[in-house]
Amino acid sequence: MNNGKTYQGNCFCGTVQFTVSGEPAGMGYCHCDSCRSWSAGPVNAFTLWKPEAVQITRGGNNIGTYNKTDRSHRKWCKTCGGHLFTEHPGWGLIDVYAAAIPDFPYQAGVHVHYQETKMPIKDGLPKMKDLPKEMGGSGVSLAE
Template identity: 60%
Template sequence: MSTSDTHVARCFCGAVELEISGQPEGMGYCHCASCREWSAGPVNAFSLWPKDAVKVRKGQDKLAHYAKHPRSVRYWCSTCGGHLFTEHPEWGLIDVFAAVIEDFEFAPGVHANYQETVLPMHDGLTKFRDFPEPLGGSGETIAE
Protein backbone atom coordinates (compact mmCIF):
# COMPACT_ATOMS: atom_id res chain seq x y z
CA MET A 1 0.00 0.00 0.00
CA SER A 2 1.24 3.46 -0.72
CA THR A 3 2.06 5.63 2.26
CA SER A 4 -0.47 8.22 1.13
CA ASP A 5 -3.96 8.15 2.59
CA THR A 6 -5.37 9.77 -0.56
CA HIS A 7 -5.60 8.04 -3.90
CA VAL A 8 -6.83 9.09 -7.34
CA ALA A 9 -8.74 6.83 -9.71
CA ARG A 10 -9.62 7.68 -13.29
CA CYS A 11 -11.65 6.22 -16.10
CA PHE A 12 -9.95 5.23 -19.36
CA CYS A 13 -10.20 8.74 -20.92
CA GLY A 14 -9.78 10.72 -17.69
CA ALA A 15 -13.17 12.49 -17.91
CA VAL A 16 -14.17 11.04 -14.52
CA GLU A 17 -11.85 11.26 -11.57
CA LEU A 18 -12.33 9.89 -8.07
CA GLU A 19 -10.59 10.82 -4.85
CA ILE A 20 -10.31 7.98 -2.34
CA SER A 21 -9.21 8.62 1.21
CA GLY A 22 -8.08 6.37 4.03
CA GLN A 23 -7.41 2.68 3.69
CA PRO A 24 -9.57 0.00 2.08
CA GLU A 25 -11.66 -2.28 4.28
CA GLY A 26 -10.48 -5.20 2.19
CA MET A 27 -8.92 -6.24 -1.10
CA GLY A 28 -9.08 -9.39 -3.10
CA TYR A 29 -10.43 -11.13 -6.15
CA CYS A 30 -14.04 -11.84 -7.08
CA HIS A 31 -14.78 -14.82 -9.30
CA CYS A 32 -18.57 -14.46 -9.66
CA ALA A 33 -20.14 -14.50 -13.12
CA SER A 34 -21.44 -10.93 -12.72
CA CYS A 35 -17.97 -9.52 -12.01
CA ARG A 36 -16.41 -11.59 -14.78
CA GLU A 37 -19.00 -10.50 -17.33
CA TRP A 38 -18.80 -6.86 -16.23
CA SER A 39 -14.99 -6.73 -16.31
CA ALA A 40 -14.72 -8.90 -19.45
CA GLY A 41 -12.04 -10.87 -17.64
CA PRO A 42 -11.70 -14.17 -15.79
CA VAL A 43 -11.48 -12.44 -12.38
CA ASN A 44 -12.07 -8.96 -10.91
CA ALA A 45 -9.56 -7.33 -8.53
CA PHE A 46 -11.52 -5.39 -5.91
CA SER A 47 -10.72 -2.84 -3.24
CA LEU A 48 -13.56 -2.13 -0.80
CA TRP A 49 -13.79 1.33 0.71
CA PRO A 50 -16.27 2.92 3.12
CA LYS A 51 -18.86 4.86 1.10
CA ASP A 52 -17.80 8.22 2.53
CA ALA A 53 -14.15 7.61 1.52
CA VAL A 54 -14.92 7.81 -2.21
CA LYS A 55 -15.70 11.18 -3.81
CA VAL A 56 -16.19 12.12 -7.44
CA ARG A 57 -13.91 15.11 -7.92
CA LYS A 58 -14.38 15.48 -11.68
CA GLY A 59 -16.96 14.33 -14.23
CA GLN A 60 -20.00 13.63 -12.06
CA ASP A 61 -22.14 14.44 -15.12
CA LYS A 62 -20.29 11.73 -17.09
CA LEU A 63 -21.11 8.91 -14.66
CA ALA A 64 -23.60 6.32 -15.82
CA HIS A 65 -24.83 3.38 -13.77
CA TYR A 66 -26.70 0.10 -13.96
CA ALA A 67 -27.99 -2.29 -11.32
CA LYS A 68 -28.67 -5.85 -12.44
CA HIS A 69 -29.70 -6.38 -8.81
CA PRO A 70 -29.92 -3.91 -5.91
CA ARG A 71 -26.84 -5.09 -4.03
CA SER A 72 -24.43 -4.02 -6.81
CA VAL A 73 -24.79 -0.70 -8.64
CA ARG A 74 -22.06 -0.48 -11.29
CA TYR A 75 -20.68 2.86 -12.51
CA TRP A 76 -18.75 3.78 -15.64
CA CYS A 77 -17.78 6.81 -17.71
CA SER A 78 -20.38 7.63 -20.37
CA THR A 79 -17.67 9.13 -22.61
CA CYS A 80 -15.21 6.23 -22.86
CA GLY A 81 -17.11 3.39 -21.22
CA GLY A 82 -14.31 2.86 -18.70
CA HIS A 83 -15.48 1.02 -15.59
CA LEU A 84 -14.81 2.77 -12.29
CA PHE A 85 -16.58 1.30 -9.28
CA THR A 86 -19.46 -0.71 -7.89
CA GLU A 87 -21.54 0.56 -5.01
CA HIS A 88 -22.72 -2.10 -2.55
CA PRO A 89 -25.52 -0.32 -0.62
CA GLU A 90 -26.30 -3.15 1.79
CA TRP A 91 -22.67 -3.22 2.95
CA GLY A 92 -22.08 0.55 2.92
CA LEU A 93 -19.00 -0.11 0.77
CA ILE A 94 -17.76 0.90 -2.66
CA ASP A 95 -15.57 -1.39 -4.74
CA VAL A 96 -13.19 0.85 -6.64
CA PHE A 97 -11.66 -1.43 -9.24
CA ALA A 98 -8.02 -1.82 -8.25
CA ALA A 99 -6.82 -1.39 -11.85
CA VAL A 100 -8.08 2.23 -12.06
CA ILE A 101 -6.41 3.53 -8.87
CA GLU A 102 -3.14 5.29 -9.59
CA ASP A 103 -0.04 4.54 -7.50
CA PHE A 104 -1.94 2.02 -5.40
CA GLU A 105 -0.33 -1.09 -4.01
CA PHE A 106 -2.93 -3.79 -4.43
CA ALA A 107 -2.53 -6.31 -1.61
CA PRO A 108 -5.22 -8.95 -2.01
CA GLY A 109 -6.29 -10.85 1.08
CA VAL A 110 -9.08 -13.16 -0.13
CA HIS A 111 -10.93 -14.68 -3.04
CA ALA A 112 -14.73 -14.31 -3.09
CA ASN A 113 -17.20 -16.52 -4.93
CA TYR A 114 -14.45 -19.01 -5.67
CA GLN A 115 -16.99 -21.74 -6.40
CA GLU A 116 -17.59 -19.92 -9.71
CA THR A 117 -13.95 -19.58 -10.72
CA VAL A 118 -12.87 -20.10 -14.31
CA LEU A 119 -9.27 -19.22 -13.43
CA PRO A 120 -7.98 -21.29 -10.50
CA MET A 121 -5.35 -19.35 -8.58
CA HIS A 122 -2.82 -21.07 -6.33
CA ASP A 123 -1.64 -18.17 -4.19
CA GLY A 124 -2.25 -19.33 -0.62
CA LEU A 125 -5.05 -16.80 -0.02
CA THR A 126 -8.33 -17.81 1.62
CA LYS A 127 -10.87 -18.83 -1.00
CA PHE A 128 -14.47 -18.26 0.11
CA ARG A 129 -17.16 -20.36 -1.57
CA ASP A 130 -19.26 -17.16 -1.65
CA PHE A 131 -18.56 -14.35 0.87
CA PRO A 132 -17.26 -14.10 4.42
CA GLU A 133 -20.04 -14.28 7.02
CA PRO A 134 -19.87 -10.55 7.96
CA LEU A 135 -20.86 -9.75 4.36
CA GLY A 136 -23.79 -12.15 4.36
CA GLY A 137 -22.01 -15.19 2.97
CA SER A 138 -21.70 -18.71 4.29
CA GLY A 139 -18.09 -18.17 5.38
CA GLU A 140 -17.27 -21.57 3.84
CA THR A 141 -13.86 -21.87 2.24
CA ILE A 142 -12.62 -23.99 -0.65
CA ALA A 143 -9.22 -25.63 -0.77
CA GLU A 144 -6.81 -24.69 -3.55
Protein backbone atom coordinates in the same frame (compact mmCIF):
# COMPACT_ATOMS: atom_id res chain seq x y z
CA MET B 1 -2.27 -0.55 5.81
CA ASN B 2 -2.90 2.58 7.84
CA ASN B 3 -1.40 5.11 5.50
CA GLY B 4 -3.89 8.02 5.58
CA LYS B 5 -2.89 8.80 2.00
CA THR B 6 -5.06 9.85 -0.91
CA TYR B 7 -4.84 8.12 -4.28
CA GLN B 8 -6.02 9.43 -7.64
CA GLY B 9 -8.20 7.33 -9.90
CA ASN B 10 -9.93 7.80 -13.21
CA CYS B 11 -11.82 6.19 -16.03
CA PHE B 12 -10.11 5.02 -19.23
CA CYS B 13 -10.27 8.44 -20.96
CA GLY B 14 -9.80 10.58 -17.83
CA THR B 15 -13.14 12.40 -18.09
CA VAL B 16 -14.17 11.04 -14.68
CA GLN B 17 -11.64 11.48 -11.91
CA PHE B 18 -11.87 10.56 -8.25
CA THR B 19 -9.84 10.00 -5.11
CA VAL B 20 -9.83 7.32 -2.46
CA SER B 21 -8.48 8.22 0.96
CA GLY B 22 -7.18 6.27 3.90
CA GLU B 23 -7.33 2.52 3.80
CA PRO B 24 -9.85 0.15 2.24
CA ALA B 25 -12.12 -2.09 4.29
CA GLY B 26 -10.87 -5.03 2.23
CA MET B 27 -9.16 -6.12 -0.97
CA GLY B 28 -9.29 -9.28 -2.99
CA TYR B 29 -10.38 -11.04 -6.12
CA CYS B 30 -13.96 -11.79 -7.12
CA HIS B 31 -14.68 -14.78 -9.34
CA CYS B 32 -18.48 -14.44 -9.61
CA ASP B 33 -20.19 -14.57 -12.98
CA SER B 34 -21.47 -10.99 -12.66
CA CYS B 35 -18.03 -9.50 -11.99
CA ARG B 36 -16.45 -11.59 -14.74
CA SER B 37 -19.10 -10.54 -17.25
CA TRP B 38 -18.96 -6.87 -16.24
CA SER B 39 -15.15 -6.71 -16.33
CA ALA B 40 -14.83 -8.90 -19.43
CA GLY B 41 -12.10 -10.79 -17.60
CA PRO B 42 -11.67 -14.08 -15.77
CA VAL B 43 -11.39 -12.37 -12.36
CA ASN B 44 -12.01 -8.91 -10.86
CA ALA B 45 -9.55 -7.23 -8.47
CA PHE B 46 -11.56 -5.25 -5.93
CA THR B 47 -10.89 -2.69 -3.21
CA LEU B 48 -13.74 -1.97 -0.79
CA TRP B 49 -14.09 1.53 0.68
CA LYS B 50 -16.51 3.34 2.95
CA PRO B 51 -18.47 5.86 0.84
CA GLU B 52 -16.92 8.87 2.58
CA ALA B 53 -13.45 7.70 1.45
CA VAL B 54 -14.42 7.97 -2.25
CA GLN B 55 -14.72 11.47 -3.74
CA ILE B 56 -15.58 12.30 -7.35
CA THR B 57 -13.31 15.22 -8.28
CA ARG B 58 -14.24 15.67 -11.94
CA GLY B 59 -16.88 14.45 -14.37
CA GLY B 60 -19.51 13.32 -11.88
CA ASN B 61 -22.29 14.19 -14.32
CA ASN B 62 -20.66 11.79 -16.81
CA ILE B 63 -21.12 8.69 -14.63
CA GLY B 64 -23.60 6.08 -15.81
CA THR B 65 -25.23 3.49 -13.57
CA TYR B 66 -26.58 -0.01 -14.15
CA ASN B 67 -28.32 -2.06 -11.47
CA LYS B 68 -28.66 -5.71 -12.42
CA THR B 69 -29.72 -6.24 -8.80
CA ASP B 70 -30.36 -3.95 -5.83
CA ARG B 71 -27.13 -5.29 -4.27
CA SER B 72 -24.76 -3.83 -6.87
CA HIS B 73 -24.94 -0.44 -8.58
CA ARG B 74 -22.24 -0.52 -11.26
CA LYS B 75 -20.76 2.80 -12.42
CA TRP B 76 -18.90 3.73 -15.60
CA CYS B 77 -17.86 6.73 -17.69
CA LYS B 78 -20.47 7.65 -20.32
CA THR B 79 -17.74 8.88 -22.69
CA CYS B 80 -15.32 5.95 -22.85
CA GLY B 81 -17.28 3.20 -21.09
CA GLY B 82 -14.44 2.78 -18.60
CA HIS B 83 -15.55 1.03 -15.43
CA LEU B 84 -15.10 2.98 -12.21
CA PHE B 85 -16.68 1.27 -9.23
CA THR B 86 -19.67 -0.60 -7.85
CA GLU B 87 -21.73 0.69 -4.95
CA HIS B 88 -22.95 -2.03 -2.57
CA PRO B 89 -25.67 -0.28 -0.52
CA GLY B 90 -26.43 -3.33 1.64
CA TRP B 91 -22.83 -3.45 2.83
CA GLY B 92 -22.32 0.31 2.99
CA LEU B 93 -19.23 -0.08 0.80
CA ILE B 94 -17.99 0.93 -2.64
CA ASP B 95 -15.90 -1.49 -4.70
CA VAL B 96 -13.37 0.63 -6.56
CA TYR B 97 -11.73 -1.46 -9.26
CA ALA B 98 -8.06 -1.83 -8.39
CA ALA B 99 -7.02 -1.06 -11.98
CA ALA B 100 -8.77 2.33 -11.78
CA ILE B 101 -6.39 3.52 -9.01
CA PRO B 102 -2.99 2.75 -10.54
CA ASP B 103 -0.76 4.13 -7.76
CA PHE B 104 -2.64 2.41 -4.94
CA PRO B 105 -0.55 -0.38 -3.32
CA TYR B 106 -3.06 -3.17 -3.95
CA GLN B 107 -2.62 -6.32 -1.87
CA ALA B 108 -5.35 -8.94 -2.18
CA GLY B 109 -6.35 -10.73 1.00
CA VAL B 110 -9.04 -13.15 -0.19
CA HIS B 111 -10.75 -14.74 -3.17
CA VAL B 112 -14.57 -14.58 -3.09
CA HIS B 113 -17.10 -16.65 -5.07
CA TYR B 114 -14.28 -19.05 -5.83
CA GLN B 115 -16.72 -21.88 -6.60
CA GLU B 116 -17.47 -19.95 -9.82
CA THR B 117 -13.85 -19.50 -10.88
CA LYS B 118 -12.80 -19.93 -14.49
CA MET B 119 -9.16 -19.23 -13.65
CA PRO B 120 -7.86 -21.10 -10.60
CA ILE B 121 -5.13 -19.14 -8.83
CA LYS B 122 -2.69 -20.80 -6.44
CA ASP B 123 -1.41 -17.91 -4.34
CA GLY B 124 -1.94 -19.10 -0.76
CA LEU B 125 -4.83 -16.67 -0.10
CA PRO B 126 -8.11 -17.91 1.41
CA LYS B 127 -10.62 -19.10 -1.18
CA MET B 128 -14.22 -18.44 -0.12
CA LYS B 129 -17.02 -20.53 -1.65
CA ASP B 130 -19.10 -17.34 -1.80
CA LEU B 131 -18.65 -14.53 0.75
CA PRO B 132 -17.56 -14.20 4.37
CA LYS B 133 -20.42 -14.61 6.87
CA GLU B 134 -20.26 -10.94 7.89
CA MET B 135 -21.11 -10.03 4.28
CA GLY B 136 -24.05 -12.42 4.03
CA GLY B 137 -22.20 -15.44 2.66
CA SER B 138 -21.73 -18.95 4.00
CA GLY B 139 -18.20 -18.26 5.24
CA VAL B 140 -17.13 -21.62 3.77
CA SER B 141 -13.55 -21.83 2.56
CA LEU B 142 -12.50 -24.03 -0.35
CA ALA B 143 -9.26 -25.86 -0.89
CA GLU B 144 -6.71 -24.19 -3.10
